[in-house]
Amino acid sequence: MKTEDVKLIDAKGIRLDGRKIDELRPIKIESGVLHRADGSCYLEWGGNKVFAAVYGPREAIPRHTQNPLRAIVNAKYNMAAFSVEDRKRPGPDRRSREISKVISEALEKVILTEQFPRSMIDVAIEVLDAEAGTRCAGLTAAGVALADAGIPMIDIPVGCAAGKIGGKVVLDLGKEEDNFGDADVPLGISPRTGEIILLQMDGHLTFDEFNTALDYAIEGCNKVSKLQKEALLRKYDTIKEGK
């Protein structure tokens, strides 16, 4: 199928799934969902279903990975074999290794790693059902799980993508939009300061289009950030009510 064959956006600016140009897919976040983890999060973002769990800080092993001045952050992004249309072979591949790396680096920016020399903080991100935008969903879930684990951070990191479909810049690409769209810009920010901690792009955008996409994505991040904080507070509400 070619791009022209699919009408991703109509004249009124309504997209395939009925969303407006700057509208997010429905998002649901829960914190503290796993018993064994030090902190955890379950997130549904459109058709994505993602778990994140935090273990640590604990002694970094193997020993040669230890940094005497700060903690290392190991995010591991993994997709379940049944999360995609054609079964994915279990285990890490080149794509998931790359995503793990960019998410680890984004998290290192916000975590106060210098408080835990020679330690490691493990963040496991598990994608159970995938439908475009899993790395942003993963980063967002990781942020909630880290906060739930009580890891000191300068901010709760959050991710959201923008892109271009049918000649228009839009927020938060869905499945068809990702497959047949013109460009995809996943973004991660530290919402308090607006600093960009994760940025990738593929496709084709003009400079102006890129700036619009960036504005949309930052706006999206800020909306998702609110949901993250609500999810964290909700956990303590239920404790207060003795549920």
Add this chain to the structure above:
Amino acid sequence: MTLVPIIKRDYIVNLAKQGKRIDGRKFDQYRNIEIETNIIKKAEGSARVKLGNTQVLAGIKMDVGEPYPDSPDSGVMTTAAELIPLASPDFESGPPQQDAIELARVVDRGVRESQVIELDKLCIEPGEKVWIVFIDIHILDYDGNLFDAASIATLAALSTTQVPATRFELGEDYPLPIKEPPISCTSIKIDDFVMLDPILDEEEIADARLTVATDNNGDLRAMQKGLNGSFTREEIQKVIKTSLDNGQEIRKHLYKNLGK
């Protein structure tokens, strides 16, 4: 042995002498089971099972492929289990380790040997094309007794599976043909105490483990003993009796959740 397991063992054994367990259950009492089915849209069938704090997700994918030369007119099934780092501080990513392989093989045997999936009905063209059923088990939260949680999740996922015939242009989608499954129950032994459905703290210090799978008629379908301890004849009989009783309860619970 390091210090913490010794203290833990003392604690558990002392409680057991008073007829108690850490979480307040009786020796032959199963934890609460919650089953949710069809939660993964991309999978042909899926189920999340919570067994106390243990959480397991099973997903089924299907594909069209070649049959094995020795069984040209029957479908193919494979089972894989992943002990992903999400579930425990001790699990690491990478190729499956011994424990994951044992888990996958025990679940696979439970499904294969009692012919839960009617593989002979999954032939498309004899010797050429058959359906392949991929069972993938993900451990999400590890608090003991993965064998039972994984097999319940697998059975629940299989019973909600739709064969994706439309996607491969082979006619309409239809439910995966399956037969009544046996249910497995695991017990462990610590000193002279036998406990059903161990939590992680109990499992870590257990001397021996026994899994018994029973069917609807009250017959035995599979057993697997693990760890380096032993059982007496009487203990084995007691474990089987407990497994039969609890197996029936679990079966009822499973059917109720599947709406049968």
